[in-house]
Amino acid sequence: MRLVLMGPPGAGKGTQALVIAGVLGVPHVSTGDIFRANVSRGTPLGIEAKRYMDAGDYVPDGVTNAMVRDRLSQDDCRPGFLLDGYPRTVEQVSELDAMLRSDGLRLDAVVELEVDIDEVVGRLVKRAADQGRSDDSEAVIRRRLEVYGEQTAPLLAVYRDQGLLVAVDGLGKVDEVTGRILAALSIER
Ligand code: ADP
Numbered sequence: 001m002r003l004v005l006m007g008p009p010g011a012g013k014g015t016q017a018l019v020i021a022g023v024l025g026v027p028h029v030s031t032g033d034i035f036r037a038n039v040s041r042g043t044p045l046g047i048e049a050k051r052y053m054d055a056g057d058y059v060p061d062g063v064t065n066a067m068v069r070d071r072l073s074q075d076d077c078r079p080g081f082l083l084d085g086y087p088r089t090v091e092q093v094s095e096l097d098a099m100l101r102s103d104g105l106r107l108d109a110v111v112e113l114e115v116d117i118d119e120v121v122g123r124l125v126k127r128a129a130d131q132g133r134s135d136d137s138e139a140v141i142r143r144r145l146e147v148y149g150e151q152t153a154p155l156l157a158v159y160r161d162q163g164l165l166v167a168v169d170g171l172g173k174v175d176e177v178t179g180r181i182l183a184a185l186s187i188e189r
Helices: 013-024 031-041 044-055 061-072 090-101 117-131 138-161 174-184
Strands: 002-006 028-030 081-084 109-114 165-169
Touching (some): 002 013, 013 028, 013 081, 028 031, 031 044, 031 061, 044 061, 090 138, 109 174, 138 165
Parallel strands (some): 002 081, 002 109, 109 165
C-alpha cells in the first residue's frame, strides 16, 4: 500500500504513522525525521534544512523533492510506504505523482487527521516542554500552523477531487485514532 498521512503540525501524524506502517509492514517515511537526522549528523542537507525548520518555514521544494525521490527509490519502499509530512506543497504533489507514475504506480489513499486547532497548539506546547524541539517555541508553532493553512491545507481539496482523501477524526486516545484509520482503510490488524 502507498499511503500519505496528512494533518496540521501536532495532529499526531508521526505517532499514528509508526503504528500504521508497522501493521502494513511498509517503511514509515517522515520528511521531518529525515531532516532532523541530518541536522543532528551535521550533514550539508541538515545545515541547509535547519535554517528553515527553526523559523517554522518549509524547506525549499527542490531540496525536499530530491530527498524523497532518493528515499522512495530504495528497495524497502518497493512493496509500499507510508509518507508522513510529504507532500506539503502543490509542487510536491506533482513531483510525487511524477515519481510514482514513472514506475507505473499510484497512491492508494491519503488519510487526513482532522483535529481542533486549540487542541493542536496545546499538544505542541506540551511537546516543546517534553522534547525540547528547537522548532516548538510558541512563535514558531504559530508560524508552522500558518504555513500549513496557506500551503498544505489546499492539498486536501486536490486529493479529495482525485477521490483519494479519507478523513479521520484525530481526537481521542492514540489507540482509538489508530482503530479509526485502519477501519477507514479496511485494514485488519
Ligand atoms: P510537524 O508535522 O510537527 O510540523 P515535521 O516533523 O513533519 O513536523 O516537520 C518539521 C519541519 O521539517 C517542518 O516545519 C519543515 O520545516 C520541515 N519539513 C518537513 N517535511 C517537509 C516538506 N515536505 N516540505 C518542506 N519542509 C518540510
